Amino acid sequence: MKYIFEVRMKDGYTVEEYAQGWIEASEIIQQTPGARGTYLHRKIGEPNTLLAIAHWDSKAHRDAKDDSRSAKVKAILEKHARTCEITPLGEFEEPEWEVHPEGGDGER
Numbered sequence: 001m002k003y004i005f006e007v008r009m010k011d012g013y014t015v016e017e018y019a020q021g022w023i024e025a026s027e028i029i030q031q032t033p034g035a036r037g038t039y040l041h042r043k044i045g046e047p048n049t050l051l052a053i054a055h056w057d058s059k060a061h062r063d064a065k066d067d068s069r070s071a072k073v074k075a076i077l078e079k080h081a082r083t084c085e086i087t088p089l090g091e092f093e094e095p096e097w098e099v100h101p102e103g104g105d106g107e108r
Contacts, residue, residue: 001059004089009048013083018050021076028070029054034061059091 009015019040026038034057043049056062067073080086 001056001062001094002092003054003056003062004092005052006087006089007050007052007080008085008087010083010085015042015048015050018080018084021080022052025067025073025076028073029065029067032061032065034058034064062091 007018009018022038022040029035030037036055036057038055039053041051041053043051054062067077
């Protein structure tokens with residue numbers, strides 16, 4: 001499953017600063033059972049807005065994670081709550097349908 005949210009930087013905080021904290025926290029969170037990676041995408045035309053995606057084996061795995069067990073993760077998340085506007089977009093199952101270009105992998 002994927003947990004997807006939008007992140008907008010508040011004045012005085014940069015995407016690069018956010019990304020550095022994201023990487024540091026993700027390196028710890030990715031040690032949690034069921035964690036499968038994280039991704040940041042910069043929005044075209046809005047350089048201070050990111051699409052953030054956390055990939056998990058299941059919703060149960062994501063719900064079981066405990067960010068408060070790491071003081072470093074907790075501090076990063078608290079800083080991001082002050083310096084960014086974070087809008088959850090939702091939790092999504094793995095795709096039921098895929099379309100790939102001719103010669104690619106998957107269903108057609």
